[in-house]
Amino acid sequence: MKKDFLYNEIAGNIADKIKTGVLRAGERLSSVRTLSREHGISINTAKRIFLELEAQSLVQSKPQSGYFVSPLNYLKLPLPETSQPLPVVKNMEPNDLIDSVYSNMARNDLTLLSIGVPSGNLLPLAKLKKEIVLATRALQEGGTAYEPLQGNLKLRRMIAVRSLAWEGHLKESDVVTTNGCMNALALCLMALTEPGDTLALESPCYPGILQLAVSMGLKVLEIATHPVTGIAIDALEKLLPEINVCLLVPNFNTPYGYCMPDAHKKEIVKLLAKHNIPLIEDDTYGDLHFGPERPKCCKSFDTEGNVLWCSSVSKTLAPGYRVGWVAPGKYKDRLLRLKLVHALSSTAVIHEATGNFLMTGRYDHHLRQLRKTLQENYQRYALAIALHFPPGTKISRPQGGLTLWVEFPKEINTAKLYNYALKKQISIAPGRMFTLQDQFQNCMRLCIGLPWTDELSFTLKQLGSLAKAFITSTP
Structure with missing residues (x-):
C-alpha cells in the first residue's frame, strides 16, 4: 500500500508540474535511473511512472534520448461533450452512409482514416x-x-x-x-x-x-x-x-x-x-x-x-x-x-x-510494439488537429485502441465533409454512422492504426483545410 501511495504521489507531482507549466513543452525529464535514485524507488517503479505519464499524453519518449514533456498538454484541445441521446428507441439507420464508407474498405487509392483496423504494415x-x-x-x-x-x-x-x-x-x-x-x-x-x-x-x-x-x-x-x-x-x-x-x-x-x-x-x-x-x-x-x-x-x-x-x-x-x-x-x-x-x-x-x-x-512482443506505435500516432494526430483543424475542434483522449473521435463546431456536417474528402482520396467515418438517432452530425472517427508518414501528416492538414472551408462558407 505504501509503495502504491509513493508511486501515485510521484506521478501526480510530475503531472501537476506539467499541467501548471512548471515543466514546459519539449523539456527533458530526469532519466529513469535518476528518478529511481532521487525518490528511493526501484527502476521498475520509475519506469511505471513514466509509462503512466505517457498514457496521459503528458510525456513522450524518444529512443536513446529519454522522456520529454509532450507539446500536446499545451494545445489544450477540449474533450467532446457527453453524449445526450433521447431516452427512447429510435431505429433510424444511416444505411446509405455506412454502405458508402465500408465500400471503400479495399481501395488502395484512398487514405483509409475510416476503417478501424491496424494497417498490414504494423502486423x-x-x-x-x-x-x-x-x-x-x-x-x-x-x-x-x-x-x-x-x-x-x-x-x-x-x-x-x-x-x-x-x-x-x-x-x-x-x-x-x-x-x-x-x-x-x-x-x-x-x-x-x-x-x-x-x-x-x-x-x-x-x-x-x-x-x-x-x-x-x-x-x-x-x-x-x-x-x-x-x-x-x-x-x-x-x-x-x-x-x-x-x-x-x-x-x-x-x-x-x-x-x-x-x-x-x-x-x-x-x-x-x-x-x-x-x-x-x-x-x-x-x-x-x-x-x-x-x-x-x-x-x-x-x-x-x-x-x-x-x-x-x-x-x-x-x-x-x-x-x-x-x-x-x-x-x-x-x-x-x-x-x-x-x-x-x-x-x-x-x-x-x-x-x-x-x-x-x-x-506479446508484437503487442508491445503495436501499442507504442498507436500511442505515438494518437499524439501526432492530436498535434496535427490542433495545428490545422478549425478553432473550437474537440477530440477524445483515448487510453488505448485504434480510434480518435473528433467533434467540430456545429456548422460542419461531416457527412458532407466525407464527400469532399473522398475527392481528395481521403476516407473518414462521419459521426452519424455511430448512432440510430439524429446526433453527431458534426463529429467523425479517425483510425490511428496507419503508419505515420509525411503523406499522412499532409492528409490530416488537407482534412483540416476542408473542414475550415465549411466555416468560411457559412453565412
Whole structure:
C-alpha cells in the first residue's frame, strides 16, 4: 500500500508540474535511473511512472534520448461533450452512409482514416505465414477436418491463460471459439433475445453492432456516455425496466477510446445481475492499452455467470483471419447449440496457427510494439488537429485502441465533409454512422492504426483545410 501511495504521489507531482507549466513543452525529464535514485524507488517503479505519464499524453519518449514533456498538454484541445441521446428507441439507420464508407474498405487509392483496423504494415505478416504452414503440418488431415464444436483446444487454452492478466481466471472449458468477434456478439444476441426485445448500448456505438441489432428486430436504447469514463450509470439505471440485454465495450470503446474505471465496471455488473439482465461485453480492444497494465474487464467482477465476454484478434493481429471467442458464463449450452446450427466449426488451420502464435510469446512482443506505435500516432494526430483543424475542434483522449473521435463546431456536417474528402482520396467515418438517432452530425472517427508518414501528416492538414472551408462558407 505504501509503495502504491509513493508511486501515485510521484506521478501526480510530475503531472501537476506539467499541467501548471512548471515543466514546459519539449523539456527533458530526469532519466529513469535518476528518478529511481532521487525518490528511493526501484527502476521498475520509475519506469511505471513514466509509462503512466505517457498514457496521459503528458510525456513522450524518444529512443536513446529519454522522456520529454509532450507539446500536446499545451494545445489544450477540449474533450467532446457527453453524449445526450433521447431516452427512447429510435431505429433510424444511416444505411446509405455506412454502405458508402465500408465500400471503400479495399481501395488502395484512398487514405483509409475510416476503417478501424491496424494497417498490414504494423502486423507480423511473415511470422503469421509461417504459423499457417506449421499448423497445416501439425493438424490431423492437414487441417481439413472439422474442429470440436467448442473450438481449437490450444487457442482456448491460451485465451484462458491470458485471462489471468485481467483477473478473469477462465478455464479452457469456459471458452467457445467463433469466426471473429462480430460472430460471437451475434451468437450472444441470438441466445438472449427475441425480436422486439430492447438492447441497451453506449452512444456513440460501433456501426456494426447497431446494424446487427436492427437486423435481428431488436429495439436499440442508446445511453448517455462520457468520453473518459464511459456509459452514465445513473442514466442506465433509470432505464433498466425497459431493458432486456445490455451490450458494452468498456475497454477502449470505439469511437471514444475511453477505459471505464474498474469501480464503474464492478457497479454495472452488480446492477445488471441484480435485475437479471445479461451483459454482453465486447473486449476486442482490451490488449491495446497505452498504459503499463492490461485493464480488467466486466467479466473480472462476474460471480454469477451473467457476463458474456467476447473478444478476438481482429484488431490486434489479423483482421481477415476472423478468429474470435466468447466466454458465455451460464449461457454456454445455448451458445454451443447456436454455433452448431450457424457455424458447426471454425477454420481449423487459422485457429491452430493463432493459438500457437499466442503460446510462443510472439503475440506479446508484437503487442508491445503495436501499442507504442498507436500511442505515438494518437499524439501526432492530436498535434496535427490542433495545428490545422478549425478553432473550437474537440477530440477524445483515448487510453488505448485504434480510434480518435473528433467533434467540430456545429456548422460542419461531416457527412458532407466525407464527400469532399473522398475527392481528395481521403476516407473518414462521419459521426452519424455511430448512432440510430439524429446526433453527431458534426463529429467523425479517425483510425490511428496507419503508419505515420509525411503523406499522412499532409492528409490530416488537407482534412483540416476542408473542414475550415465549411466555416468560411457559412453565412
